[in-house]
Amino acid sequence: TPDSGLDLRNIQGDILSGMPKKTETFYFFQITDAPTFRQHLRAFVPLVKTVAQALKDRDDIDKHKKKDEGHGNKPHVIPIVGVNVSFSHFGFVKLGIDDSKLIDPAFLIGQRQDAQGLGDKGTGDGESFVPDWDDAFKQDIHGVFIVSGDSHPTVDKKIQDIEKLFKIGTNAASYKKIVSIRGDVRPGDQSAHEHFGYLDGVSNPAIIGFDKNPPPGPKPVQAGVILLGQEGDQNKDGREPWMIDGSFLAFRHLLQNVPEFDEFVNKNRLQLPGLTEKEGADLFGARLVGRWKSGAPVDLTPFLDDPDLATDPLRNNNFHFSAERDFQKLCPFAAHVRKTNPRADLEELGFSIDRNRILRRGIQFGPEVTRAERQQKKTLHRRGLLFACYQSSIASGFQFIQKSWANNPDFPFGEQTPETPGVDPIIGQLRGQTDRGLMSGTNPNTPATTVSLNDIWVIPRGGEYFFSPSVKALRETIAA
Template identity: 30%
Template sequence: MSTPSADESVELEWDDIQSGALHERPSPYVGRYVLIRIDDREAGRELVRRLLPAIEAGHPTADPARDAWITVAFTYQGLRALGVPSDSLDSFAPEFRAGMAARAAELGDVGDSDPGNWEQPLGTPAVHIALAALSPDSVRLAKVMERAQQAYGQLPGVEVIWRQDCYQLETGRTSFGFRDGIGQPAVEGTGRNTNPHEAPIKAGEFLLGYPDETGALPPMPSPDVLGRNGTYLVFRKLHTRVAAYRQYLYDQASSRAEERLLAAKTVGRWPSGAPLSLSSDQDDPELGADPDRNNRFSYHDDLDGFKCPAGAHARRANPRGALDHENSVNVRLHRMIRRSTSYGPSLPEGVREDDGADRGIVFVCVGAHLKRQFEFVKTQWLNDGIFIGAPQEADPLVGRSDTPGVFTIPRRPVRRRLRNLPPFVVTRGGEYFFVPGLRALRWLSELDS
């Protein structure tokens, strides 16, 4: 497979882009998410003014482990609370205006994941501003958070209403035991190709004001100063039922080796990150740790899924070449930048009984098109199986959780079918945010309506 050439003709306005919008997550990392409610419009604008010196613009450092940074984002209700004019509010994407809780039924947030069961105040109109801070270590995180606290601390009219700390687990993997964050798309104009085996995705897929993969400019909020160089951010707190996942695999397997294989088949990769497409029979930690090889594959030569099942989580989230033969889906239109983090303690290796601890993933992704990026992938690829010819099957990890799941593993001479999969991931809350550019933040701070 040859390395695609990159078209770097687009020039990004780095002085206006929040550095956190495109900043890679360091490894290891520690972080914190803070949600704020605005009770007084003038106080909210003062908060934005105070935050501005703490929000860095410019090209993300070539070494993502070198620094700490803060990203500030707003819900639709938050922009209303700041006094953004109605004509500007109406120019935002419909999904953003509605909010994630209102989209729950379509997104598959039902049953235990229904917004009625969400952690307060997630998904409510009280969530106005999100601050996200990430750092390679706790010392630098404390310093960058101190700058933020100086902005919102002792400011009547704004209230911190929720906080979530996150960190890389000691295993370096997710709570389910798999390496995460592999296969991020490269963005045209950044000069960095994080995936050298895929041509960079047009900047307009991730930042407003630039051409996207269709060649057009994505719809942008008005006025231009508010929308340009901004992006949408998807935020979801996902509780992982690790003990139930392990117990289910244990019950389905006749040996420890088969248990590990079934786990890899549901994910599409081995715990090390090695893809099944390149190592279908056993884990290959050296392959999983090699960024030059662990993404050098496609599913075009495995359409029947004998190496990696078509319904595996990683393959559903990014079908790669598996859909090329249909000439109906351009996978590049549905790529997202994922910046997910882990929270809560890890469950000790081998334990299959729930210890009652809250653990999971804070799923974060950014993109310029909420509908055809996050919502399309969630509803059409993760929750549904029509595109893989299995309409009754959903993603075995994060699909709809209102009915027991089914997962098919192609094999010869007879396929293996896992039945009655319980929900292993439960949505605890979420929201759609808008991440403005620096000029937009100044515009928001100077509103006088």
């Protein structure tokens, strides 16, 4: 166990280490009877997986893998399951818990009220804005159980255990299930890739004290960037004891229109000397993301994919855009990874971006693209990303990244950007518009050339902001 000074038995496991998972269900609920719920929660708390336990799970998996390999066997999956729980502001209100010292304005209004500001489509305006989301997310969600594991049966069995504790299906039930959404890691060699095909989960902030010997890359951040009450939490001194070691969870249910995205990439493929059509398309796509599908960063390998670089942890995150703060030959300004973690673009101007770092813990959902979808170049089945990230401030973390960076066509800004970057082509949104304007820099030789982002391939269908309390807070404050 890393010697971090952090109480790893008090912090929920999804936050710092991530729970090992092939599948994960987000189970959203609304509390119907607060006193009974608190009583049921008492029996539930022992199920919660902590960071310490999640780290042990990882060790066990590694040990089994080594043993199987030592015996010349194919590694077999050992049953692993983990449970976490988080509450929305509305959940705390229902439970009669004063959460005003959580301070975060995004958390306190909830994501539905924030959706217009995030750029989601919808009807009405201001307070009466109703996002164009799935019905489930238009209701008040009070909390979410996150259940992850090695297989559907282990996860489903654990969900049954939870439902039993809360007496679901009887008159004594203390919450109403709103919806549960299952995410699954993609099959085979796509297992760590999101549905557009790019390797995901490469760059997460290293936490000082917790991540021993972090590989070269962005500067490690203090634990308080993620955990409330720890060094680096902007509101450290204003927290109440029960808030310490908790973290805000921003959840987004994001559809991905994969065949349509592929068609866009193919249509706009770069026609450069020496490149085949496929290479031209791969290069164009890589410049939208800032990484090749393999995971190799275009800042380090701008013209050719480099799978060895992609899987080398000592190199695959060690780039800073510092060689090209004022141009975009290597990586477009608007590329997803440059928008969401601009590194030297801001740091070399003297701005710290530590408080804008987030720990991403999402998972894919939905089936692989079918032959019919490929032929018709049209999405016929829902698939995408159950986006989840942790931070000690949603206003500085998820909300800031989405609103001020991804959705802002002028970011990265300043004298150093000769061309207007455009919005993030993956997640940028312009107030409900499908046409998201122009992006520059996709062609390395003529950075001022723009492509029109007149379609959108990542579509928000719902979400909420939650708080994942410490185990102590669950036991002594929330279930008390």
